[in-house]
Amino acid sequence: MVIALVFAVVCLVGCLGMLWGELHMPTAESESGTKVELPHTIQLLKMEGPANHLVESFNSQREGLARPLTEKKAEGPLGEYVYSLMLGLALTAGALAVMTLGSEDEVEKTIIPEKK
Amino acid sequence: MGKTNIFNAFFLGVEDLTNKVVKSKYNPFYYHGALPQFIMYILFLSGLLLFAYYVPTVDNAYSSLNLVNAFTSVDYITNKIPFGAVIRGVHRYAGDAMVVAIVLHAVRVWFTDRFRQYRWVQWISGIVLLIMVLFIGQTGYYLIWDERSLLLTRMTVSAFDSVPFIGESLKHWFMNGRTITNLTLSNFLFIHIGLSFTLLFALWIHYVRMTRPVITPPPALNYILMAIVFAVVYMVPITATRMADLNATPTMMDVDLFFLWPYQILAAAGPLGYWFWMVVIFGALCLVPLPMFYGSKPVEAAEVVNDKCVGCRLCSLDCPYQAIEMVPAPAGSRFKLLATVKPFRCSGCGVCVGACAFDAIDLPNMEDAEVTARIKQLVEA
Amino acid sequence: MGEVKTVITLICERAADLSSETGENGHLASQPGVKVVKFPCSGMIQPLMVEAALSSGADGVIVCGCQIGDCYYREGNKMIRDRLLGLRPPGLKKADRRRILALWLARPQKDRFLSEAKDFQDYLTQLGDPAKPAAKAPAKPAAKAEAKPAEKAEEKPAEKAEEKPAEKGEAKPAEKAEEKPAEKAEEKPAADKKSEEKPEAKKSDKKKSEEKAESKAEGNGDESSKKDDKKDE
Numbered sequence: 001m002v003i004a005l006v007f008a009v010v011c012l013v014g015c016l017g018m019l020w021g022e023l024h025m026p027t028a029e030s031e032s033g034t035k036v037e038l039p040h041t042i043q044l045l046k047m048e049g050p051a052n053h054l055v056e057s058f059n060s061q062r063e064g065l066a067r068p069l070t071e072k073k074a075e076g077p078l079g080e081y082v083y084s085l086m087l088g089l090a091l092t093a094g095a096l097a098v099m100t101l102g103s104e105d106e107v108e109k110t111i112i113p114e115k116k
Numbered sequence: 117m118g119k120t121n122i123f124n125a126f127f128l129g130v131e132d133l134t135n136k137v138v139k140s141k142y143n144p145f146y147y148h149g150a151l152p153q154f155i156m157y158i159l160f161l162s163g164l165l166l167f168a169y170y171v172p173t174v175d176n177a178y179s180s181l182n183l184v185n186a187f188t189s190v191d192y193i194t195n196k197i198p199f200g201a202v203i204r205g206v207h208r209y210a211g212d213a214m215v216v217a218i219v220l221h222a223v224r225v226w227f228t229d230r231f232r233q234y235r236w237v238q239w240i241s242g243i244v245l246l247i248m249v250l251f252i253g254q255t256g257y258y259l260i261w262d263e264r265s266l267l268l269t270r271m272t273v274s275a276f277d278s279v280p281f282i283g284e285s286l287k288h289w290f291m292n293g294r295t296i297t298n299l300t301l302s303n304f305l306f307i308h309i310g311l312s313f314t315l316l317f318a319l320w321i322h323y324v325r326m327t328r329p330v331i332t333p334p335p336a337l338n339y340i341l342m343a344i345v346f347a348v349v350y351m352v353p354i355t356a357t358r359m360a361d362l363n364a365t366p367t368m369m370d371v372d373l374f375f376l377w378p379y380q381i382l383a384a385a386g387p388l389g390y391w392f393w394m395v396v397i398f399g400a401l402c403l404v405p406l407p408m409f410y411g412s413k414p415v416e417a418a419e420v421v422n423d424k425c426v427g428c429r430l431c432s433l434d435c436p437y438q439a440i441e442m443v444p445a446p447a448g449s450r451f452k453l454l455a456t457v458k459p460f461r462c463s464g465c466g467v468c469v470g471a472c473a474f475d476a477i478d479l480p481n482m483e484d485a486e487v488t489a490r491i492k493q494l495v496e497a
Numbered sequence: 498m499g500e501v502k503t504v505i506t507l508i509c510e511r512a513a514d515l516s517s518e519t520g521e522n523g524h525l526a527s528q529p530g531v532k533v534v535k536f537p538c539s540g541m542i543q544p545l546m547v548e549a550a551l552s553s554g555a556d557g558v559i560v561c562g563c564q565i566g567d568c569y570y571r572e573g574n575k576m577i578r579d580r581l582l583g584l585r586p587p588g589l590k591k592a593d594r595r596r597i598l599a600l601w602l603a604r605p606q607k608d609r610f611l612s613e614a615k616d617f618q619d620y621l622t623q624l625g626d627p628a629k630p631a632a633k634a635p636a637k638p639a640a641k642a643e644a645k646p647a648e649k650a651e652e653k654p655a656e657k658a659e660e661k662p663a664e665k666g667e668a669k670p671a672e673k674a675e676e677k678p679a680e681k682a683e684e685k686p687a688a689d690k691k692s693e694e695k696p697e698a699k700k701s702d703k704k705k706s707e708e709k710a711e712s713k714a715e716g717n718g719d720e721s722s723k724k725d726d727k728k729d730e
Contacts, residue, residue: 003137074353076194076201081350084202088346095339099142107140107565108606109613110599112581112589125604132605135564140601146566230569326571430586434540436571465570466541470577473545473587479537487534488546491505492553494523494532 007100014093017086123227147333148224152217154338155210156315158345162207167309169193169200172301174261174362186261186301187359194354205349208372211253213345215374218246226404232412234325234437234463236405241322243401248315253375255308261301262357263366269296271382278387296362325461327436416480417462418469420455422446424476427453431468431477437461440468501530502556502621504614507546509539511569512561513602513610531559531614539563540573544580548592556621557596559614564603574601595624 065085066078074081131145140146171189193200222242225231231239254272258265276286288294292303323329333341360366371379382390407414417439432440432455439461445454455477457468468477469484478484506525508515515533518525525531536542539562550558560581562574579585581599589597598617602610 069350069353072353073355074201075356076354080199080202081205081353083199084205084346085350088343088350091339091343091346095336095343098336098339099138108601108609110578110581110601112594112597112599114594115583115589128604131564131567132603135603140564140566143564143566146564228569328572330566428586434572434576434585436540436573463570465538465573466536467538467570467573467576470541470543470573470580471587472543479541482537482541484543484546487536488549491507491534491546491550494505494534495503495550495553495555497522497524497532 004100007096011093011097011100014089014096017089017093121229124229127224127227142334142336144333144337145224147330147337148217148221149329150331150333151337151341152214152221153319153331154333154341155214155217158210158342159207159214160312162203162210163309163312165203166193166207169197170259170305172259172305173298174296174301174360175298185359186259190260201354202346202349205352205354206345208256208354209345209348209352211256212372212374213341214249215253218242218249222246231405233405233407233415234439234461237325238322239405240402241318243398245315245318245322247398248311248318250375250378252308252311252315254378255304255311257372257375258304259301259308260357261360263360263364264357264369264371266296266360266362266364267366267369268376268379269300271379275382275387275390279391325438327433327438415462415464417459417464418457418466418477418479420457421476421478422454424474425451425455426474426476427451427455428474429453429455430471430473431455434467434471436465436467437463439463500622502618503554504531504557504559504618504621505550505555506531506533506559506561506614507536507539507542507550508533508559508561509536509541509563509573511604512539512563513600513606514604515607515610518607518611525611525614528611528614528618530556530618538568538570538573540568540570540576542577544587544589544592547581547597548589551592551596555596556624556626557598557617559598559600559617561600561602561610563601565601567603596621 062079062082065082069078069081127145131143134143134145144151169189169192171184171186173185175183175185190204194204195201197203225239225242254268258269273287273291276290277283279286290300290303291297292299323331371377373380378390378394381393385393427442427445429442432442439458440455441458442453443456445451455468457477464479466479466482469479475484506515515525518527519533520526523533525533539560542560547558547560560577562577563569565574565578568574576585578599578601580588581597583589598613600610600613
């Protein structure tokens with residue numbers, strides 16, 4: 001039971017991480033400072049302000065995770081590696097969710113149901 | 117027999133603990149063979165994506181901006197293609213994961229005593245698969261065509277050259293000519309991809325003596341495997357290397373031990389020493405199933421009682437080792453088919469006995485009539 | 498009841514390791530009544546053997562193999578599981594399926610086996626004696642007592658609704674409560690009608706359609722259809 005709770009908590013954390021990673025995806029390619037093209041719907045909804053603010057905060061978060069990569073002299077856009085890490089966390093959360101919430105059938109004991 | 121040896125007990129203990137955390141349905145130890153198969157799918161897919169942009173040439177006579185050769189194409193993939201660096205990392209680390217998974221698979225098979233007698237085809241084909249995977253990985257490292265690739269290529273050429281009688285031809289086959297040219301690199305690409313598809317054929321042999329082989333881990337385990345690969349891509353990112361220069365002579369640098377450990381041996385022991393150690397290691401591995409080293413009990417194969425067999429095919433379908441074949445029943449029989457046991461494939465498990473409703477197949481040392489009599493005797497006792 | 502229930506265990510050599518507990522004659526030292534027969538693989542167990550054990554008087558049968566996914570011979574435990582569940586021929590024919598328990602335990606899980614065996618023996622104690630063919634004969638004179646079993650059948654749907662989704666383990670205390678009055682009734686001389694109710698009391702806890710088959714075997718085709726009508730109300 002405790003283990004199921006632990007799984008559930010890790011699940012939740014992973015789902016949040018996945019959401020974070022997905023929102024990161026458009027900015028993964030760009031370096032900080034370059035303008036990211038937002039979808040037209042954002043302009044229609046007049047949400048450019050909050051959207052740009054979100055993009056800026058993502059950029060700064062990404063900088064934090066990307067710093068160890070620059071120290072290791074990684075090649076290629078660093079945001080991609082960060083994205084890959086987030087995807088890894090999301091996949092782990094998904095797997096733990098499946099294993100916890102999956103079918104409840106007992107695997108060590110089988111009771112034969114009555115014949116119809 | 118090996119039922120209670122200490123290594124088997126170790127695995128049973130670890131798996132017991134794992135079963136308490138995750139249900140046995142998700143216990144990764146029970147999918148030790150299926151995990152390398154899944155990793156192969158990852159490698160095929162990521163390899164396909166890389167192949168789309170890879171150019172197998174070595175020209176660098178003109179270091180101009182428009183130079184297109186293997187190294188610059190790999191560079192292009194890493195820096196310009198969206199998520200190219202990640203795919204490249206996935207391909208490399210899935211390859212390492214493949215070697216790890218194969219070794220763990222072999223270790224579990226060995227320790228839980230699942231390689232003897234009737235399972236020898238699986239073991240030997242497994243060794244062949246391991247050699248193929250190692251060679252595929254090595255050609256993968258040549259394809260990048262950086263300094264390390266050039267060094268490894270030259271070392272391999274010297275190793276092939278030292279083989280008696282056929283060394284010269286082997287060397288020329290490998291280089292696809294007398295020196296390293298564009299043809300060499302396209303040969304490496306052919307070996308890398310062609311041998312990968314040949315893996316499928318070798319896998320068929322690996323699976324052929326098993327009915328319903330388990331080759332797909334449950335999706336949850338697949339997600340975790342991908343997650344591990346992605347996490348490693350983040351933790352060990354691709355770093356820049358220098359283009360190979362045919363006029364220079366690079367020296368030994370850090371190597372990926374999973375695939376390139378034979379090169380350490382080659383560097384340490386020289387070409388002849390290298391071949392000696394390779395033959396010894398893989399030869400010893402192939403000899404593992406030989407009964408004389410382990411004194412295992414010979415299998416007493418199941419025997420069909422021809423008079424009682426009705427040809428229902430249940431034993432043949434149920435047998436886990438493809439050891440029962442249905443043949444046309446002899447003339448004069450009421451039935452169409454007759455079961456026959458192939459004794460060298462029989463494991464003595466008795467699943468066929470359990471499947472037979474007509475008492476037509478028996479294990480010679482444990483007939484089901486005896487067992488039923490014993491059960492009745494115990495009830496009355 | 499105090500009587501030790503005989504349980505035949507059909508176990509494979511590589512599943513839960515009972516060799517330290519098993520005596521020379523196959524009896525388990527720590528769990529009286531449990532007797533062990535070993536097979537190279539649980540896949541060798543024929544459903545016929547399970548039925549032979551039950552029909553020769555065993556109270557219950559435990560089939561034990563390795564963990565699903567870890568059979569040494571690859572598939573034996575899945576085979577016997579599918580045969581017992583009716584997913585794979587050959588299957589069980591006339592056996593009382595409540596008296597069969599299948600366990601899939603690895604070698605270190607001896608204690609789990611012993612605790613499951615003990616729980617199974619307790620459950621068998623509540624089930625009572627295996628219905629022998631002779632005991633079914635008095636069913637015919639009970640045709641007069643149709644009213645009484647019909648009434649009882651109406652009470653039972655309420656309990657059935659609770660018990661159906663519950664697992665067998667949880668159904669046991671409910672069964673106990675029902676069967677205690679039923680068992681007491683068995684001792685009375687006028688017990689013919691009631692003793693017929695007892696097997697029916699047990700059955701109404703399980704699926705409806707199963708009753709048709711078993712009641713027909715007892716020669717009560719009319720009564721079972723009456724009962725079904727009552728339940729549909």
